[in-house]
Amino acid sequence: PSVPTHPAVSHSMIKKASAPTNTSQPACCWNNFQDYLRRNARLTEAARQNNVTGTVRLKFRLDDNNQPRDFQTLRSLGYGCDEEAIRLVKAYQWQRGSDQELTLDVSFVR
Numbered sequence: 001p002s003v004p005t006h007p008a009v010s011h012s013m014i015k016k017a018s019a020p021t022n023t024s025q026p027a028c029c030w031n032n033f034q035d036y037l038r039r040n041a042r043l044t045e046a047a048r049q050n051n052v053t054g055t056v057r058l059k060f061r062l063d064d065n066n067q068p069r070d071f072q073t074l075r076s077l078g079y080g081c082d083e084e085a086i087r088l089v090k091a092y093q094w095q096r097g098s099d100q101e102l103t104l105d106v107s108f109v110r
Contacts, residue, residue: 022097022098022099023097023098023099024062024094024095024096024097024099024100024101024102025094025095025097025102026092026093026094026095027066027092027093027094027095028093033092036088036092037088037106037107040088041084041085041088041106041107041108042084042108043081043108043109043110044079044080044081044084046079046080047077047078047079047080047081047108048110050079052077052078052079052081052108053077053108053109053110054075054077054081054107054108054109055075055077055105055106055107055108056073056075056076056077056081056082056085056105056106056108057073057074057075057103057104057105058071058072058073058074058082058085058086058089058103058104058105058106059071059072059074059101059102059103060072060089060101060102061100061101061102062094062095062096062100062101062102063096064096066093066094066095066096067090067094068086068089068090068094071086071089074103075105077108081108084106084108085106085108088106089104089106
């Protein structure tokens with residue numbers, strides 16, 4: 001008796017998995033980064049005195065050493081909040097992907 005054989009599988013029959021996108025991101029993960037911001041993003045004294053709350057939107061790139069550089073403030077709160085948002089981003093560890101450029105929001109609330 002002959003042993004049953006399986007038909008040859010052609011490349012066209014195999015569904016190729018798409019390669020994951022290699023995007024720049026926080027070194028651990030976005031959830032940990034968001035937790036870090038919730039714990040550390042504090043309104044400056046000037047912002048508190050002027051009843052300012054809201055979100056700073058930053059755009060920046062990661063250099064060859066995974067360091068954030070070339071910050072642009074796309075949405076400003078003023079009163080030192082923009083600088084505080086940049087400080088928080090610079091203090092975090094990043095992993096550069098093929099996109100090199102990131103846009104993110106840092107929320108400052110009472």
